Amino acid sequence: MADLHLGGWREDTLREIGIKTFEKAIDISIQENVDFILISGDLFDSSNPTIDVMAKAAKKLYELKVKEIPVYVIEGSHDFSPTGRTILKVFHEAGLLKRVTSGEQTKEKLILKGVVDEKTKIKLYGISGIRGSLEKATYTLLDRKDLENQEGQKIFLFHSAIQELKPDNLYQMESMPISLLPKGFFYYAGGHIHEKGEFEIGDYKNIVFPGALFPNNIDELLSFKMGGFYLVDYNNGILNKKYIPIKVAPVILLEINLEGTHTINVEEKVRQAADKNVLKDSIVVLKFKGKIEGSLSDINFKKINLYLENKGVLLVKRDTREIKAKEFKEIKNSSLTKEKLEEDVIVRHKDQIKIKDCQTETVSFVKTFMNILSREKKEGEKKDDYNKGILSESIEYLSKNNLLEDLDETSLT
Amino acid sequence: MDVGVVKLDVVGKIVSGDFSGIIIRQKTGVDIELGELLVAREGNGYFILQVFDISYGSQIPERIRSLAAGLKLEEVSNLSFLDSELSNFILIILKPILFVTPNRYHLPKKLPKFFSAVERIKEEDLKFLEKPNRPLYFGKIRSGSRVLDIDVFLRGDDVITHHMLISASTGKGKSNLVKVLTYNLLNETYAGLLVIDPHDEYYGRTKKGLKDHPNARNKLIYYSTNPPPGASTLILDLKTIKPWHLTGIVSLTEAQIECIYLFYNRDKENWIENIVLAEREEGVSAVTLDVLKRKFNNVFGISSEDGQISFRSSLFSNNSGVTTIKNVVDNLENGKTVIIDTSKLGGEVELLIGGIFAEGIFSRYRDLSSKGHLQNKPCVSIIIEEAPRVLGKEVLDKGANIFGTIAREGRKFRVGIVAITQLPSLIPKEILANMNTKIIMGTEMSNERSALIESSPQDISEESRNIASLDIGEALLTSTFSKLAIPLKIPLFEDIFKDDITFVKDRTTVRGVDLE
Numbered sequence: 001m002a003d004l005h006l007g008g009w010r011e012d013t014l015r016e017i018g019i020k021t022f023e024k025a026i027d028i029s030i031q032e033n034v035d036f037i038l039i040s041g042d043l044f045d046s047s048n049p050t051i052d053v054m055a056k057a058a059k060k061l062y063e064l065k066v067k068e069i070p071v072y073v074i075e076g077s078h079d080f081s082p083t084g085r086t087i088l089k090v091f092h093e094a095g096l097l098k099r100v101t102s103g104e105q106t107k108e109k110l111i112l113k114g115v116v117d118e119k120t121k122i123k124l125y126g127i128s129g130i131r132g133s134l135e136k137a138t139y140t141l142l143d144r145k146d147l148e149n150q151e152g153q154k155i156f157l158f159h160s161a162i163q164e165l166k167p168d169n170l171y172q173m174e175s176m177p178i179s180l181l182p183k184g185f186f187y188y189a190g191g192h193i194h195e196k197g198e199f200e201i202g203d204y205k206n207i208v209f210p211g212a213l214f215p216n217n218i219d220e221l222l223s224f225k226m227g228g229f230y231l232v233d234y235n236n237g238i239l240n241k242k243y244i245p246i247k248v249a250p251v252i253l254l255e256i257n258l259e260g261t262h263t264i265n266v267e268e269k270v271r272q273a274a275d276k277n278v279l280k281d282s283i284v285v286l287k288f289k290g291k292i293e294g295s296l297s298d299i300n301f302k303k304i305n306l307y308l309e310n311k312g313v314l315l316v317k318r319d320t321r322e323i324k325a326k327e328f329k330e331i332k333n334s335s336l337t338k339e340k341l342e343e344d345v346i347v348r349h350k351d352q353i354k355i356k357d358c359q360t361e362t363v364s365f366v367k368t369f370m371n372i373l374s375r376e377k378k379e380g381e382k383k384d385d386y387n388k389g390i391l392s393e394s395i396e397y398l399s400k401n402n403l404l405e406d407l408d409e410t411s412l413t
Numbered sequence: 414m415d416v417g418v419v420k421l422d423v424v425g426k427i428v429s430g431d432f433s434g435i436i437i438r439q440k441t442g443v444d445i446e447l448g449e450l451l452v453a454r455e456g457n458g459y460f461i462l463q464v465f466d467i468s469y470g471s472q473i474p475e476r477i478r479s480l481a482a483g484l485k486l487e488e489v490s491n492l493s494f495l496d497s498e499l500s501n502f503i504l505i506i507l508k509p510i511l512f513v514t515p516n517r518y519h520l521p522k523k524l525p526k527f528f529s530a531v532e533r534i535k536e537e538d539l540k541f542l543e544k545p546n547r548p549l550y551f552g553k554i555r556s557g558s559r560v561l562d563i564d565v566f567l568r569g570d571d572v573i574t575h576h577m578l579i580s581a582s583t584g585k586g587k588s589n590l591v592k593v594l595t596y597n598l599l600n601e602t603y604a605g606l607l608v609i610d611p612h613d614e615y616y617g618r619t620k621k622g623l624k625d626h627p628n629a630r631n632k633l634i635y636y637s638t639n640p641p642p643g644a645s646t647l648i649l650d651l652k653t654i655k656p657w658h659l660t661g662i663v664s665l666t667e668a669q670i671e672c673i674y675l676f677y678n679r680d681k682e683n684w685i686e687n688i689v690l691a692e693r694e695e696g697v698s699a700v701t702l703d704v705l706k707r708k709f710n711n712v713f714g715i716s717s718e719d720g721q722i723s724f725r726s727s728l729f730s731n732n733s734g735v736t737t738i739k740n741v742v743d744n745l746e747n748g749k750t751v752i753i754d755t756s757k758l759g760g761e762v763e764l765l766i767g768g769i770f771a772e773g774i775f776s777r778y779r780d781l782s783s784k785g786h787l788q789n790k791p792c793v794s795i796i797i798e799e800a801p802r803v804l805g806k807e808v809l810d811k812g813a814n815i816f817g818t819i820a821r822e823g824r825k826f827r828v829g830i831v832a833i834t835q836l837p838s839l840i841p842k843e844i845l846a847n848m849n850t851k852i853i854m855g856t857e858m859s860n861e862r863s864a865l866i867e868s869s870p871q872d873i874s875e876e877s878r879n880i881a882s883l884d885i886g887e888a889l890l891t892s893t894f895s896k897l898a899i900p901l902k903i904p905l906f907e908d909i910f911k912d913d914i915t916f917v918k919d920r921t922t923v924r925g926v927d928l929e
Contacts, residue, residue, distance in 0.1 A: 102926070102929060103928055130925050137922065138924055138926060164645065164648050164737070165732075166735065168739075171735075171743075172743070177644060177645040177646065178646055179645070179646065180643055197732065199733055201727070201733050351786055361631070361747040361748070361749070362747070364631075
């Protein structure tokens with residue numbers, strides 16, 4: 001499994017459903033008597049989740065420990081921290097899970113040490129994912145031959161988008177070519193892409209992205225409705241993969257066409273749509289579209305929510321992106337995650353940015369520069385040193401791109 | 414200059430001729446070569462002249478010369494001519510190509526003065542050739558076989574969008590020239606480059622290549638069906654292939670085209686799979702369907718097995734490579750160089766792949782142009798080897814293809830072609846004339862030379878002999894964007910690295926692994 005993002009939703013109900021989905025996945029794994037569990041990154045939504053979320057995860061992981069089912073993990077772009085202080089490290093030290101990302105750097109190469117599963121003797125290796133796909137550079141140092149020459153059955157865990165395997169809607173997502181992975185492993189457990197997929201490409205067989213265990217944002221709720229994980233059976237050289245979808249609460253989409261509707265009639269339109277469905281214990285996504293008469297702020301969403309909650313709905317999410325009102329200027333955003341939103345905004349406006357003689361492509365330049373500027377203060381780092389550090393990294397990056405001298409000439413139009 | 418005192422670097426004096434050929438008498442002891450550049454100074458300016466023919470001259474009647482030669486050959490004779498060096502000499506025929514003053518240079522509209530002294534050209538005489546903005550590097554100026562330390566640049570975006578032709582016989586250095594051009598373009602941000610590489614020779618998989626450029630990490634993308642670590646796999650999802658990608662590249666009858674569009678209009682992105690899986694189709698004859706299935710088997714390597722699509726080649730897939738076309742086009746739009754290794758693909762498939770990407774960038778730029786967003790975009794050049802395969806008269810007579818469209822209309826949308834060929838005569842005249850910059854290397858066949866000379870932006874009608882005698886790495890650059898046809902020496906690609914030793918790779922930081 002991958003991309004659980006425990007603790008990720010802002011709404012308590014959805015956050016809770018995310019955790020329940022995880023608990024259900026673990027229960028199924030125990031029932032199926034699995035040899036081990038792989039989590040290919042983003043078990044948590046941050047490297048430092050809330051106590052509540054940690055406690056619930058720890059309880060479930062402890063159940064697995066008692067049943068002697070090891071859990072092998074790598075960090076993902078959300079639960080990785082450059083300081084190394086992550087909850088996964090704590091859980092690793094506590095024996096609740098095992099990180100498979102140990103390695104050794106020689107002068108030229110990176111040699112992965114990996115972990116051997118005691119019961120099956122399968123070797124597990126992995127590289128964590130990092131925000132901005134910075135792990136790509138690590139792969140360029142990887143001693144692939146060393147890994148490929150290792151005998152026995154091997155599994156590789158990664159948390160990166162693979163260029164050749166990206167779905168169409170994520171075509172602008174930072175990714176790396178598959179040729180950076182070592183060849184000849186019998187299973188490649190992928191994370192980071194929230195859409196499930198099974199692939200085979202050249203010498204790379206059984207590349208599996210289980211997708212998010214539970215949708216992580218409104219778009220995923222609308223497209224996937226639910227998430228799941230893979231149950232993989234390997235016997236006598238034959239590998240069978242079975243996708244196990246997990247539905248804790250059904251996601252029901254109510255599309256409400258408001259074309260020509262006055263705001264005072266919106267509530268009635270929602271009622272009509274809601275009354276045609278059984279909504280008890282479900283997550284309802286209200287997707288509005290069309291040009292309304294009046295102002296969006298005149299719609300009493302509180303009252304609409306209350307009506308649906310009285311029908312037993314667990315949570316109401318609304319998508320008003322396709323409502324057009326006179327006083328609204330349309331902003332097209334295909335996703336609401338912070339990173340995607342940021343990237344969308346940069347991509348949309350990149351043609352307006354003129355950076356003279358920049359050595360790097362505009363989107364990549366802006367993202368990298370934003371990353372430099374948004375580095376958090378390390379623990380124990382003095383404020384002065386932190387400021388100086390940010391300044392010198394910025395100068396170094398600008399100068400590397402031939403931008404320092406032309407700073408005054410840089411114009412934003 | 415005092416009468417009777419001859420400057421040491423004078424190689425001859427003008428003795429006769431006209432605008433089509435100025436004749437100088439060569440100074441004794443000096444060797445002047447075909448193609449050499451000479452200078453005749455006048456006032457505060459100077460003419461640049463180029464040698465296009467050489468002949469003998471003598472003041473002794475031919476009858477006497479023959480007799481003297483016979484005596485020397487047939488009998489022992491000490492006979493010699495009085496003042497032999499004055500009586501017998503070499504005549505050099507020159508073409509005036511430029512007149513240079515301190516303020517400007519232009520095509521000459523007058524002749525140098527009678528009896529003017531003529532010198533070999535020096536580097537200082539060519540200092541007026543400045544490096545333009547957005548430069549495209551071609552090599553060094555050559556005078557005969559002597560190489561001058563003057564770099565030749567033209568304004569790159571002009572040259573690229575107005576198409577280029579590289580013509581040469583086998584072994585004259587075409588590949589080296591393309592490597593030099595593309596390597597230097599990696600220093601620039603004004604152009605994206607799509608290189609269809611049928612010999613896998615530009616990336617440098619096993620030896621030095623474009624991958625060794627200091628900017629390669631950020632600016633070079635390499636696609637191959639068998640990629641080395643870090644390179645991208647050349648794989649395309651069948652759903653991203655459109656019927657028009659086949660036009661003019663895969664040979665199809667009217668009935669087959671109709672069948673294709675019948676499926677495409679109904680099944681959209683699944684049209685290829687559904688044709689291959691179809692048992693029969695109303696309105697389509699069984700023969701047409703069977704022939705199409707066979708063609709798709711050859712081109713895409715797909716067939717139907719137990720009602721499922723079976724893939725013979727790793728080039729096409731039904732779930733991988735969904736974003737390949739978009740990613741390649743994005744990279745070109747961002748001014749990157751994309752090399753497509755087609756060395757493992759058959760001719761038709763190679764052209765299909767090249768055509769798909771070419772169509773992708775052409776459509777993107779046409780759309781950007783219609784929205785008025787093209788102005789700040791890098792121009793894009795598509796390098797295609799053995800160009801007559803897609804731009805030849807015979808091919809184009811059978812139906813238009815994307816390369817022909819780009820050759821005719823690409824300039825408006827900032828997309829150009831670099832056509833490489835040994836046989837320029839196979840390309841229609843109107844397309845050849847559209848190639849506004851030509852790099853002509855050694856070409857022995859006279860009909861090929863004629864095709865080049867007739868379509869050259871400059872008058873190089875006297876250069877036929879010169880072109881035939883060009884050695885490996887020597888070339889003649891003719892361009893709408895140059896006032897003169899420039900004799901070139903292309904540096905060896907391997908030598909570029911000797912000059913580029915300042916590049917030190919950054920140390921990569923390991924992240925995402927717990928180092929022991």
